[in-house]
Amino acid sequence: MKAAIPIWIAFAPSSVAWGIAAQRHGLSFEEIILMSAWVYSGPAQFAVLGPLAENKSSLQVLVAGFLMNLRFLPMSTALAPFFRGVKRLPLLLSSHVISASSFIVPYLQFQKERDGTTRAVSTPADGYGNLAFFLGVGVTSFIVWVTGSGAGFGLALGFPADFDEALRFILPGYFAGLLVVEMKGWAMALICLGSLMVALPGALASQEWGWLVMAIGVATLGWGIEQWKLRATKSS
């Protein structure tokens, strides 16, 4: 569980920020807790807050949530080999607490352990041991996330209306900061900048889908150029 402390520290402000933003977008305490516990994905919860508050089509909310949650596929796939021999039910239940942060810490730990061992193939005992480690990190981080969201709701109620401008800034400001801190390579910087700029004309052209289509377009374009450059480097 000690390994999870940095994740708790990272989760506390973002969950509180989400709770504040959700309260300001008109969600009730029960809705905030339920969404945090059931969806448990900061970026996806952030993505659907605006469309939910503006009563946009449920299809748009689902598409935005789906696209944000697609990133769990590679994370979960990367963890799967380390849970060898674990039965399906515990695997299914524990997979709910996979998040970007709770994935990285166990994944790096398992890789370190695998590199340090002489055995080529892990045993079922290793699988259950790894699952216990993962749950120690994942479940405690999940509790911090849900509790923080509730605390954010309570905090938002205490702010006078004069603070609306700052409250509105909290979540986008925090996510922008997170992106910058994690930013690696030119492609990501260009994709972020490009998406930031084209989202507005996109949203003005089509309030429902414009920003979404633009973001996917910019990301795919950046990815395509990077792929092309990688292939060119390999063939030369």
Added chain:
Amino acid sequence: MMGLMAFAMRALPQLFFAGRKFPEALDRWLRYVSYGLICSIISVTLFMSGARLETAAAPRRALALTVAVIVAHRTKSAVTGMIIGAVLVLVLAWLS
């Protein structure tokens, strides 16, 4: 529904992809789409209200976002950047 989809994304690989490697190119595309969407949402959340561009508030919010990003980059702390940006946008709103 959204929760179910999130759960499916987490659970399916545990059931069907155990022991397999996710293609690196696809992994990168998924990450880039997430980043693109987050930035797109940041832009829409900060500068639009419904179908309307908030032209009066946009300059101070853009300035606060720029400062927040620079501070986060320098200090390697998203929280510090967010707090400074929020204080700045609040002060600018009170002054205007």
